[in-house]
Amino acid sequence: MNTRSNVRPVRFFHRGEIVEVADLPPTTTVLQYLREQAACTGTKEGCAEGDCGACTVIQGELDAAGQLQLRNVNACTQFLPTLDGRALLTVEDVGGPQNLSPAQQAMVDCHGSQCGFCTPGFVMSMTACYERHQTAGTRPTRQELADDLAGNLCRCTGYRPILDAGEAMFDAPARCLDRAPITAALKALQADEPLDYAHAGGCFNAPQTVPDLALLRETYPAATLLAGSTDIGLWVNKQFRELPHLIYTGRVAALREIRNEDGGLWIGAAASLEDAWAALTELAPSLAELWRRFASPPVRHAGTLGGNIANGSPIGDGAPALIALGAEVVLRKGAQQRRLPLEAFYLDYMKKDLQPGEFIEAMQVPKPDTSWAISAHKISKRHDSDISAVCAVLALQLRNGTVQQARFVYGGMAAIVKRAAHAEAAVVGQPWIESTAEAAALALPQDFKPLTDMRASDAYRLKVAHNLLRKLWLESLDRRTVTVWRSARLAA
Structure with a gap:
């Protein structure tokens, strides 16, 4: 399906020159291209789902200031047309047998x-x-x-x-990659028209402005909207799904913007997970560990916060943090915008309040003032790069020792990421003392009926959720009070 007239090849920098590809399906992965077309077999296929890192490559692109940014990503989940206008570096590029890096x-x-x-x-x-x-x-x-x-x-x-x-490697004499030829090539590629790539296996559109993206999305509502490809790439690798029409958000500069707005943050839907979480942790430093444990650097460099939110997975780690911060999602259809609280965006398992032809443009995140205490926890079998059994971001607003507002948000406990309404009601208006925290914890069974699966049993999930509320109470105490409380409990 050719949607526009300026159909052209995919063009990117690789092995010291600008490469053109015009004869491969748009769902060809970068890994497949390297091993089967470019004969760069140093890059390996292990899991083919972005977990093992055997396929790691470096992707280069120019930032808004024209500076070259290099980030490691997984080649196994990235579709080749997403390289358009960018640079691809593999292990063959960093050094050889006679000239090791x-x-x-x-x-x-x-x-x-x-x-x-x-x-x-x-x-x-x-x-x-x-x-x-x-x-x-x-x-x-x-x-x-x-x-x-x-x-x-x-x-x-x-x-x-x-x-x-x-x-x-930092003890040896410094020897960095030669960035000049990469930068020059990427500047030359900036003159290319937006990519419309067509092949018998489907078509791939990469608009560069929000209005162009909105027009394509409204005209072709059945097309697959592609962001970081860290999830959609698995639809092809693992589920062997056909994706005849892809509309890519990654070349819309406005969607990648993160800026201060209205005292909080505007995070464009195509901002990378890494950049988005860096901004979120400046807003709420207690989210830092959740950031470090959210997937892995290659996944965070490719994936987007908007894609994570749009996916709607009940075990996604982005939604609990944003809902706890009181974020709104900004939706767009054509020239029209609408906003709603992120918690209202999720209707049921993998069902969102998203109309045909509509897409997420941004997330608006207010800055919490000093009256808010925020506690974030990811519980999983493996510390790094694992799926949460329970993800909890618990936010509490206190004034003069009394709870004014509470947002207790859990992932992995229900069909959607959701707030624990009964637990919140148990604390609002109450003094923040141990019995209040315990009352909130005891209300959790009214909020959640979790499932048992390979990650955790229902009883374990409820116990963890209960304990995290108690931990929130302990974290809100100063060191002296905690010591006295522990001593009293031990004496009892």
Whole structure:
């Protein structure tokens, strides 16, 4: 289906030159292209769903100031046309046998590889980390290195020598990637018309303005709206679904904007998860651990907060935080906007208040004042890069020791992310003391009838939800009060 007349090839920078692709289905993944067309087989296929990191590559693009930004992403879930106007770097680009990069040399020196299957992915994540810190003139801690490598799995080497290599690469003489040819190529690509790519396997539109996106979305409401592809990519990889028409939001600069507005934040729907969470944690610092444990860096670099919200999964970690902050979702259809509280956007399991031809334009997040206490927790079997059994963001507004407002938001407890209305009612207007917190916890069974699945039993989920409310109470006390309370409980 050709929707517009300016059909052209996909154009991107790879292996030192601008590459054109015009003969592949639009759902061809970057990984498939690398291994089957470009003969760049250093990039491996492991899980094909963005969990293992064997397929990690670096994607480059120019920011609003014209500076080159390099971020590691998973090649297995990214569709090739999303590279249009961008740069693709693989392990072949960072160094060779006679000219190893600092990351590659450190992996050799620290014995960071055994079978080697995962090694290229680690090298690419380490290279992205190296480039970022060298540009900023900083050096990561060992924990920061571990956080950067949270999306890369190794089953035989063990992480100690790999982290040793991550530290060692900063001890060698600095040697960064040559950014000049990449920047020059991307500036040349900026002159291209918006991408309309057509193939027998379907078509791919990448508008560059909100009005153009709105027109396409309203004209073709049955088309699949594609953002970061971290979920939709699995529809193809794992479910073998046909996607005949894709409309991509990732080239609409206005949708990627994050700005201060009305004392809070405007987060465009196509802003990356990484950028959005960085802004949210400035607004509410207690969300920082939830940010670090939200998926992995490669997923956060590609995925978008708008896509996470639009997905509507009851175990998504974005909605609990935004609902607890009192966020609104900004919806658009054609030239018309409408707003509603995010909690009202979710109607039932995977059902949203979204009309045909309508899309999420942004999230509006108010800034909490100092009277709000916010506690965020992700409970999962694995610490990094795992799906939540329970995600809870608990917000409490206190004045003179009395609860004015409460937003107790849970994911993983129902068919949708939702507030615990009975638990909230148990605390509003009450003094914030231990018995009030306990009353809220005891009200949770009226709010939730959780399921038992592979992640947790219903009883476990209710117990966790109960304990997190008690933890909120403990976190709201000063250290001296907590010590007295614990001593009294032990004496009893």
